[in-house]
Amino acid sequence: MRKITIDPITRLEGHGKIEIFLNDEGNCERAYLQIPELRGFEKFSEGRPAEEMPRITPRICGVCPTAHHMASTKALDDLWKVEPTSAAKKIRELMYNAFMAEDHTLHFFFLGGPDFVVGPQAPAAERNILGVIGKVGLEVAGKVIEHRKRLRSVIETIGGKVIHPVCGLPGGVSKPVTEDEKKVFIETAEYAVDFSKFALEIFDNIVLKNKEYVDLILGDVYKHRTYYMGLVDENNKVNFYDGQLRVVDPDGKEFAKFKAQEYLDHIRERVEPWSYM
Amino acid sequence: MAKPKVAFYWCASCGGCEEAVVDLKEDILKVTDAVDIVFWPVALDFKKKDVEALGDGEIAVSFINGAVRTEEQEEMVKLLRTKSGLVVAFGSCAHIGGIPGLGNFWTKDTIFQRVYKEVPSVENPEGTIPEEKTTVDVGELTLPEFYDTVKTLDQTIPVDYYLPGCAPPPDLIMNAVNAILTGELPEKGAVLAPDKSLCDTCPRNETKPEKLSIKEIKRPHEIKLDPEKCFLEQGIICLGLATRSGCGERCIKANMPCRGCFGPVDGVIDQGAKALSAIVSLLGLEGEEKMTEEDVEKLVNGIVDPAGTFYRFSLPSLLRRRIE
Numbered sequence: 001m002r003k004i005t006i007d008p009i010t011r012l013e014g015h016g017k018i019e020i021f022l023n024d025e026g027n028c029e030r031a032y033l034q035i036p037e038l039r040g041f042e043k044f045s046e047g048r049p050a051e052e053m054p055r056i057t058p059r060i061c062g063v064c065p066t067a068h069h070m071a072s073t074k075a076l077d078d079l080w081k082v083e084p085t086s087a088a089k090k091i092r093e094l095m096y097n098a099f100m101a102e103d104h105t106l107h108f109f110f111l112g113g114p115d116f117v118v119g120p121q122a123p124a125a126e127r128n129i130l131g132v133i134g135k136v137g138l139e140v141a142g143k144v145i146e147h148r149k150r151l152r153s154v155i156e157t158i159g160g161k162v163i164h165p166v167c168g169l170p171g172g173v174s175k176p177v178t179e180d181e182k183k184v185f186i187e188t189a190e191y192a193v194d195f196s197k198f199a200l201e202i203f204d205n206i207v208l209k210n211k212e213y214v215d216l217i218l219g220d221v222y223k224h225r226t227y228y229m230g231l232v233d234e235n236n237k238v239n240f241y242d243g244q245l246r247v248v249d250p251d252g253k254e255f256a257k258f259k260a261q262e263y264l265d266h267i268r269e270r271v272e273p274w275s276y277m
Numbered sequence: 278m279a280k281p282k283v284a285f286y287w288c289a290s291c292g293g294c295e296e297a298v299v300d301l302k303e304d305i306l307k308v309t310d311a312v313d314i315v316f317w318p319v320a321l322d323f324k325k326k327d328v329e330a331l332g333d334g335e336i337a338v339s340f341i342n343g344a345v346r347t348e349e350q351e352e353m354v355k356l357l358r359t360k361s362g363l364v365v366a367f368g369s370c371a372h373i374g375g376i377p378g379l380g381n382f383w384t385k386d387t388i389f390q391r392v393y394k395e396v397p398s399v400e401n402p403e404g405t406i407p408e409e410k411t412t413v414d415v416g417e418l419t420l421p422e423f424y425d426t427v428k429t430l431d432q433t434i435p436v437d438y439y440l441p442g443c444a445p446p447p448d449l450i451m452n453a454v455n456a457i458l459t460g461e462l463p464e465k466g467a468v469l470a471p472d473k474s475l476c477d478t479c480p481r482n483e484t485k486p487e488k489l490s491i492k493e494i495k496r497p498h499e500i501k502l503d504p505e506k507c508f509l510e511q512g513i514i515c516l517g518l519a520t521r522s523g524c525g526e527r528c529i530k531a532n533m534p535c536r537g538c539f540g541p542v543d544g545v546i547d548q549g550a551k552a553l554s555a556i557v558s559l560l561g562l563e564g565e566e567k568m569t570e571e572d573v574e575k576l577v578n579g580i581v582d583p584a585g586t587f588y589r590f591s592l593p594s595l596l597r598r599r600i601e
Contacts, residue, residue, distance in 0.1 A: 001415050001416055003416060006324070007324060007325055008318045008324065008325065009318075010318045010319070010320075010321065010322045010323070010324075011318075011319065011320060011321075011322065012319070013291075013292035013295070013319065014292065015287075015349075019416075019418060021415040021416055029415055030413070030415045032413075032418055034418065034420065036347065036349050036420055036421050037289065037346065037347055037349070037350070037421075038346075038347075038388075038392065038407075038423060039289050039346065039377040039380060040377075040380045040383070040388040040391075040392060042388075042391050042392045042396050043380070043383050043387060043388045043391040043392060044377075044379035044380045044382060044383060044388075045379075046391075047382070047582055047585055048379075048582055048585050049496065049581050049582055049586075051496055051497060051498045052582075052585075052586075055533075055536060056376060056379075058291075058293075059291045059293070059375070059376040059377070059443070060291060061291050061292055061293075062290070062291035062292040062293020062294065062295070062296050062444060063291075063292045063293070063295070063296055063319075065291070065293060076498075080498075106299070110299065110320060111319075111320075124322040124323070125321075125322070125323075127322050128320055128321045128322065129320055130309060130321075133306075138306075141306070142303070145302050145303055145305075145306075148299075148302075149302045152300065156527070158531075159531060160527045160528045160530060160531025160533060161444075161527045161528065161531070162300070163293040163296050163297055163300070163443075163444040164293060164443060164444070165531075166527075166528045166531050166533040167531050167532075167533065169497060169498045170498050171498075174497075174502060174531055174532040174533050175502075175504060175531060175532040263398070264397055264398060267398055268398060268399070268400040269396065269398045269399045269400065270399075270400065270401070271393045271399065271401045271405045271406065271407070272405070272407070273405050273406070273407055273408045273411045274407070274408070274411040274413070274418040274420065275407060275420070276407050276420065276423065
């Protein structure tokens, strides 16, 4: 059987290889996404003091370390049975939302976006952030950089390091926010909202106004019907920092809703012999 | 003149070193103007075969992050070594092992047992574990070997320079890039960061008493952390005295103690032993003569997980690599 190998997969965090087996007609018979690596956090975290976990688990992913830092920190609240003070909760939520905004910008302009912005037919050598800069211009690139710089500076001010924050403690954070920092945070938030509107406009102009791209997005080739899971508040509205986990089916109907502490009642991992993860 | 070719690669790592390059902000445009990036999986679509197609030494410099944990990582760094004039070990994991290096407390089998069979969320009644070769009905699938031991980059290939940190800060990265572009490089084998201890540059150095004596070890969540006072003076384990400076004291400024990600200063091979001996020698220094054996034991036992604390980032760089 003929085989196409994509090695390594690119423009995402982590290692991966895709093997596509083709049938006699040259169509895909079977495809495998293999993760050829493992580090073993599940084992080497054993024996470490619990309060150190927010400084260890971020290394699961350095592109989204704030997510792992926050998950560990919240687990510590639960372990020590302490409710963070209102100020600490707000500081954490601010840091987390700043992360969500800058990380999505990374995804749109650097990682996933080049497929749309530069275009699906563009040569491999141009399908990247440099190609995006070529297409949208240096001025826009400057805005993207400025937006991420400001948001990441919010995370750094609160968390110490933007790549692998250190501030999370059971029931709180390691330091308060000063009045001067607060002023900068407010300006940053306003800048970020303006930038986001501008980024949506870019998406509108370059992607949604291009019939070829829209056909590709809405067509069958890349359609994947799947379930979705996310944190929601009491009104089922998205909340990145707190709330319950809600799973919806491919039609958007609620399938399950549960507290993080009840994850074992709902989530299972499967082991395949051909992938480390 | 053709621009110098540059590669970035990751081994057992997290992608944080990739983010550190993107965090060069405006400077990233200067870098991409000055060089041709020929391989960078996180950002560009070049494949392994594109690297194989390059001539030996054709890449001016490869920045490699991550520790070496698998056969594939070993193959890739050997390939990049052949194709590159210079190799820079980028970040803590490539430099001294990093967080994935904590895997050296265990073996391949004990890690697999936990990850694939014992983790509470795993459902694996057949006891399946990943295999290097799996036959499926359409053909064969392979995985690289998972080694028993995590190695640093220079335990695998010769390394020309080291950029420390988890992740390295932008100023040190830009200094390194500029040094490479202008050819003004220090002696081979150099760590491209100041040869000073973190204590020397720490903003709290002034509150560190001349004669430090730790009466009781505290854990960071057990006290209200004083934002001005030396952590050791507060009884909090801080690795600043055994760790290289250059990080910008980012953790300290967030009111959290150092965990040693920059590795040791020049001339020190075993950062963990250095930290251990330095800190233990400060325990109960005042009034030592009045302490009973029991007091001493209680004081020392205040350090929970000494190995995982003093070797948090540097376990693979240990002289005796494996804890048997």
